[in-house]
Amino acid sequence: MIRSPSPSGAEHTDGSSVRLGALVPLTRPGWVAAGRHLLTGLDLAVREVNDVGGIDGRPLELVVRDTAADPERAAAAVDELAGLGVAAVAGEYHSVVARAAAARADALGVPYLCSSAVLDALIEEPTNGVSPARAMPGARGRVARLAPPQSRGWRVYADFLLGAGRRRIAVVTQPSVYWASGTRVLRDHLAPRGGTVLELDANALTPEALCDALVDHGATALLLLVGHPEPAVPIVRAVRGDRRLAEILIGAPAGQPEFAEWGALLGEDGAGIPYLRYLPERLGPLGERVGKELRERLGEAPSFVAFEGWDTVAVLAEVLRSHGTDRAAIADSWPRVVVEGTRGPIRFSRTPGTGVWQWTWPPIQIVDRDPAEPDRFRVRHVG
Incomplete structure (x- = not known):
């Protein structure tokens, strides 16, 4: 298991931290370079959240699992993370893996914010268990996504x-x-x-x-x-x-x-x-600052995937501060989220055919x- 360290360097096993699960391809046959960039973005944002007081005084803790591009491994990781009490699950790059993670998170009632996968049908039906024919546009969904649909x-x-x-x-x-x-x-x-x-x-x-x-x-x-x-x-x-x-x-x-x-x-x-x-033609001040930090940590130019990782935590931190750590409250919050991300303002809406709350739209x-x-x-x- 990989965890981002708390500001003191200690692990918070007594429930004092707010935990986020993170799914990342870190070994083959996963796309390791993408996984490294995604994790770097996630980790940088967590550290910045903790530098300004965490979530209402509680440190944000990233609990990372390597998916290795394996859907079954990802689904098992979601089971484990749910048992560890994470407020939400985030991440993943590979679309087929993200789809397995989204389905499992939905079944367990765990909110999932997909960072980078683009497959349209990330989840096959509205995530409150209602059939597509009966689902209302405002029906609650546990799954949201930052990357644009394929x-x-x-x-x-x-x-x-x-x-x-x-x-x-x-x-x-x-x-x-x-x-x-x-x-x-x-x-x-x-x-x-x-x-x-x-x-x-x-x-x-x-x-x-x-x-x-x-x-x-x-x-x-x-x-x-x-x-x-x-x-x-x-x-x-x-x-x-x-x-x-x-x-x-x-x-x-x-x-x-x-x-x-x-x-x-x-x-x-x-x-x-x-x-x-998935980057704008020109980054704003926030994107420029984060990009510089990412470059220093990666030792190379940050990819759009690294920015997706940072934006993922920025969204979840805002949700946790505004709506608390209850999983149902997080799932209810997607349509009300407004966050300034590294690549522009982030808002979510329902997109037909995707089954998720979708950022409309990331730059392409x-x-x-x-x-x-x-x-x-x-x-x-x-x-």
Whole structure:
């Protein structure tokens, strides 16, 4: 178990602290870089809350569990955290894992604020147990989310592709609810606008065979809907090394190029690959201050995921101060929350089809690494 230390460095096992559970991918096959950034943001915000007196004089304590991108492990962690008396559960990066955590938290009556996962159907039905057909718009829900739903972000990405003149889109994909959902969003948005989507199976094709298929189908863009670093890195190397595909655009909507590991593994080959990033064009004073602190702790530029972590705790701290630590009161508070986050004012509303209280809306950018300077990011499109 990992806990953020209290201001005194002691663990509060006597009930004097207010506990928050945190779900984070810290080991493989989880996306470890994303987990590290998310945890850094969560931990920094907890420390800042405690520096100004905690929650009505009680220290805020982060009780962390490693999900390792495993839905069953995440659900078991929610069980454990609920038993430890956490006021709420927060975090997670992987959408399929977050969905399992959300379902379990809802079943146990524990509020869950999802930091970074985007799958639309984070929970399958309204979280008060009422059937979708009978649910009222104001019905209480225990699950809320900061990241935008996939349908919103990936439609922005599809618009970027159209604006760039890319209409023959190939997606190389692996079996996953998340990748399948993304493919459907792209196809539904592109088809009425003259775009086509060709699916290629990453598990059935070698990188070289994939290149042949792209040439045969005349694809003008290839989107990487696959795991990182395998098989994403070998695919990028193969496509970059194939002269027949010199004009193809490689894209990674899920955000693989955001983290330093991408640049370290691919160098110049990893530049010019647009992806979704949830940051504003320009950070305000709060975002600038937090970004500086995150950079010092991480030893590198903070990703949008680190900012999502900080904003998660900022929201929960405000809820705990204003509405108390009772789980039902926290769940009732989502529609009344107004918090100044690092990326703008945060308010929640019901979004049809998601089953959650959703921040409407986080900023969305399409960004890539500059081919002339791969450590520098370029904003290509704003949603």
